[in-house]
Amino acid sequence: MATSEQAIARYEADKAEQLEDLKTLVRIPSVSFPGFDAARVRESAEGVATLLRARGFENVQLLEVPGAHPYVFGEWMKAPGKPTLLLYAHHDVQPAGDETKWNTPPFTPTVMADGRMYGRGAADDKAGVVVHTAALKAWLGAGAPPVNLKIVVEGEEEAGSDHLGEFLRTYKKLVQADAIVLTDTGNFETGLPSITTALRGIVVVNVEVRALKQSLHSGMWGGPVPDVTMALVRMLASTTNPDGSIAIPGMRDKVRPLTDAERADIQGLPTDDATFRRQAGMLDGVQLLGGRAPWEQNWRQPSISINAIQASSRKDARNVINESAWARVGIRLVPDMDREEIAGLLVEHLRRVAPWGVEVSVDVEGTAGWWYTDPAHPAFQAGKRALEKGYGEKAVFIGCGGSIPFVEPFSKELGGVPALLVGVEDPYTNAHSENESVSLDELARATRSAIYLYEELAAAVAKR
Ligand code: BES
Ligand code: MN
Numbered sequence: 001m002a003t004s005e006q007a008i009a010r011y012e013a014d015k016a017e018q019l020e021d022l023k024t025l026v027r028i029p030s031v032s033f034p035g036f037d038a039a040r041v042r043e044s045a046e047g048v049a050t051l052l053r054a055r056g057f058e059n060v061q062l063l064e065v066p067g068a069h070p071y072v073f074g075e076w077m078k079a080p081g082k083p084t085l086l087l088y089a090h091h092d093v094q095p096a097g098d099e100t101k102w103n104t105p106p107f108t109p110t111v112m113a114d115g116r117m118y119g120r121g122a123a124d125d126k127a128g129v130v131v132h133t134a135a136l137k138a139w140l141g142a143g144a145p146p147v148n149l150k151i152v153v154e155g156e157e158e159a160g161s162d163h164l165g166e167f168l169r170t171y172k173k174l175v176q177a178d179a180i181v182l183t184d185t186g187n188f189e190t191g192l193p194s195i196t197t198a199l200r201g202i203v204v205v206n207v208e209v210r211a212l213k214q215s216l217h218s219g220m221w222g223g224p225v226p227d228v229t230m231a232l233v234r235m236l237a238s239t240t241n242p243d244g245s246i247a248i249p250g251m252r253d254k255v256r257p258l259t260d261a262e263r264a265d266i267q268g269l270p271t272d273d274a275t276f277r278r279q280a281g282m283l284d285g286v287q288l289l290g291g292r293a294p295w296e297q298n299w300r301q302p303s304i305s306i307n308a309i310q311a312s313s314r315k316d317a318r319n320v321i322n323e324s325a326w327a328r329v330g331i332r333l334v335p336d337m338d339r340e341e342i343a344g345l346l347v348e349h350l351r352r353v354a355p356w357g358v359e360v361s362v363d364v365e366g367t368a369g370w371w372y373t374d375p376a377h378p379a380f381q382a383g384k385r386a387l388e389k390g391y392g393e394k395a396v397f398i399g400c401g402g403s404i405p406f407v408e409p410f411s412k413e414l415g416g417v418p419a420l421l422v423g424v425e426d427p428y429t430n431a432h433s434e435n436e437s438v439s440l441d442e443l444a445r446a447t448r449s450a451i452y453l454y455e456e457l458a459a460a461v462a463k464r
Contacts, residue, residue, distance in 0.1 A: 002143025004389075007451045010141035011134060015444060018134040019117070021051055022443075023109040025091065025126040026119040032069050032092035032159040041155050044091045045070040048129060048153050055133035056140045057151060063171055068163035069155030073174065076136060076149045083463040084148040085454065086177035086414070088406060089128030089184060090157035093121035094432045101434035116428075116437040123438035124431035127424045128183035129153055131443070135450035146458040150177055154406060157184075160204070160366035161405035168413050179379050179418050179461045180411060181453065183446065186425030188269055188398050190439055193387035193449065195380060196421035198299060198399040199407060201333035201370035203343045204307075207232070207350050210359040212323035215312070225321055226356040229311040232325040235360075238353045239304055239329075239346075244289035246304050246331070248349045251342060256335040258300055266296045269396060279427040299399030302342075303332045328365070332401060339367040368405035371419075379418035382460035383453060387422065390449025418461070420453070422446065 011018075029036075030044030045062050049072050052060045057074030064070055069092060077084070096106035102118075104110040109119040132151055139145035152175055156163065185196040211228040241247045258266075276294040290297035297303075311325035312318075331346060333339055347362045354360045375397055387395040400421070411419040424442045425431055 002139060002146075004452050004455045006142035007138040008448055011138035011447060011451060014134060014137060014141070018130050018443070018447065019440065021055075021133060022117070022122065022126055022130045022438075025051070025129060026109040026122050027107055029096075029107045030092045030121070030155070031095050032156045033095055034159070036095065038069060041069040041092055045072050045153075045155055048072045048091045049074075051129070051133055052151065052153075055137040057133075057136065057149075063152075063167070063174075065163045065166045065170060068167070069159075071155055071167065072151075072153040073171075074151045076145060079145060079148045079458075081463065082147050082458055083178035083461040084150060084176070085457055085461075086175055086180045086410075087132045087149060087151040088154070088180060088182040089132060089151075090125045090154040091129060092155045092158050093124070093126070094158050096120050097432075097434050103435055106434075111440070112437075115441060116439050118435060118437045120436055122436055123186075123425050123429040124436065125157070125184045125423070127438045127443055127446075131183045131424070131447050131450050134447045135454065138451055139454065146455050149454070150175060157404065157406065160368065162366060164405055164409055168409060172413060175414075177414060177417065178464055179420065179457055180407075180414065181450075181457070182404065182407065182419065182421045183423045183450070184404055184425075185400055185421045185423040186427070186429065187423075187442065188271070188396055188427075190426040190428065190442055191391060191445070192270070192393055193391040193395040193445070194398045194422070195375070195383050195387070195395060196400045197373050197375050197380075197397050198335075199371040199403055199421075200299070200302075200401055201337070201339055201368050202330055202403045203333065203339055203346060203367045204328065204330045204365040205343070205346055205350070205362050206326065206328050206365055207235070207360065207362045208324060208326045209235070209354065210324045211356070212321070215320045215323045218319045218321050222321055226358060227321050228358055229322055229325040231355050231358045232309070232311070232327060234355055235350055235353050236306055236327060236329065239349065243291070246302055248345055251331075251337075251345050252302065254336045254338065255301065258296065263296065265397065266293060266299070266399075269295065269398070271295065295399065298401040300334050302334055302337060303401075305330050332403070333370050335370055335372050337370065339369055343367055368403045369408045371404075371408040371411075373411075373419065377418040378460040379420060379457060382456035383420045383422070386453035386456045387449045389452045390447075391445045415464075422449065
């Protein structure tokens with residue numbers, strides 16, 4: 001019978017290989033957004049499949065859903081009588097953003113003197129893939145894992161997971177499991193192991209405003225002719241109050257207040273406003289909004305952001321009144337907000353406040369639900385023990401301001417099985433931004449924890 005200590009020893013000997021595996025994945029620009037080359041996402045899926053096979057997963061295959069980037073599946077099912085874990089990560093990434101702001105090329109993985117490897121997807125979420133592959137390889141090297149394992153590596157998480165429903169309808173039997181382990185979140189501080197027990201949801205809309213058949217000379221026509229960019233920014237400005245909170249009527253009505261215990265838990269976490277400001281990279285003098293502890297605000301209140309706005313461009317800026325202006329707006333949702341209702345309220349608000357008779361079109365680009373779990377199931381204590389062994393530090397429960405569309409429908413469809421959310425995305429990761437990176441020490445600690453976790457969950461989760 002293999003012991004976790006033997007598996008850990010195997011992992012220590014194979015760490016360099018894990019880093020090479022991660023580099024191989026980061027070199028593939030698997031951007032899942034429309035307008036980017038879908039062939040590269042497929043190439044990434046094939047790269048992940050090759051890696052899963054090489055590190056010991058069996059029955060490895062791409063799972064296809066029409067219109068979706070491929071999912072990758074694998075399993076190791078040779079622990080009779082033991083529960084089955086469904087491991088999750090995603091192999092797609094966000095676009096690189098402004099390449100001139102990267103200190104190293106985004107798709108050239110580069111280890112720097114700070115002990116971090118830079119590259120798009122290095123942390124979010126290609127590290128999540130190699131945590132699982134290295135953990136399985138370590139167990140196989142020591143003998144055999146103490147649980148059955150299935151793995152799903154998604155290809156469209158960053159684009160909103162639009163085909164999850166169809167995926168579940170098609171492959172529910174194949175992915176059936178007794179618990180889910182996701183490596184796609186992070187730690188409250190580097191080296192401080194954390195289990196995420198809440199995610200925010202999201203509603204994204206695109207809004208376009210038009211007033212003219214074509215743009216006009218701003219001197220020849222300005223005054224009587226409305227400026228659509230002004231119309232759009234007035235509409236957008238009306239979505240918030242002066243303190244930054246959402247001003248759209250009805251939108252905050254269903255926000256679930258924190259219990260005293262929940263607030264005390266957040267207040268007990270080791271941080272303060274100055275730390276938060278530093279981690280976020282806020283400039284001196286810029287205010288923290290919300291009037292609550294920043295992480296309470298981030299995890300348990302909705303927030304709105306204007307991700308992009310366009311009317312002409314900086315390069316083409318000249319004395320004109322533009323004929324159209326566009327913006328992409330996102331609202332993060334918390335318990336108990338209803339995503340369809342919020343999408344409806346946002347669309348209706350933007351139409352209603354549009355000034356001067358301008359033409360407005362608003363489309364909902366996508367939505368994802370929030371997720372919240374009570375960590376009462378023994379799997380969560382098992383998770384804490386595994387993290388404590390892997391990190392040598394006491395583990396904490398945290399929330400998350402981000403979204404992972406997979407979690408809510410999967411834990412539900414699999415019969416309310418516990419979902420453990422862990423990962424390597426520390427506060428310095430710069431996920432979605434330029435210069436994304438992963439701490440190599442964190443990667444090692446997360447992998448050691450995964451090794452312990454398979455053993456801990458084998459005991460804490462019932463086989464059904
Ligand atoms: N890994 C992130 C989720 C996350 C965010 C974890 C912050 C830890 C801290 C995930 O890949 C992500 O970014 N999800 C998208 C989902 C969206 C496209 C529906 C997000 O939150 O924007
Ligand atoms: Mn991710």
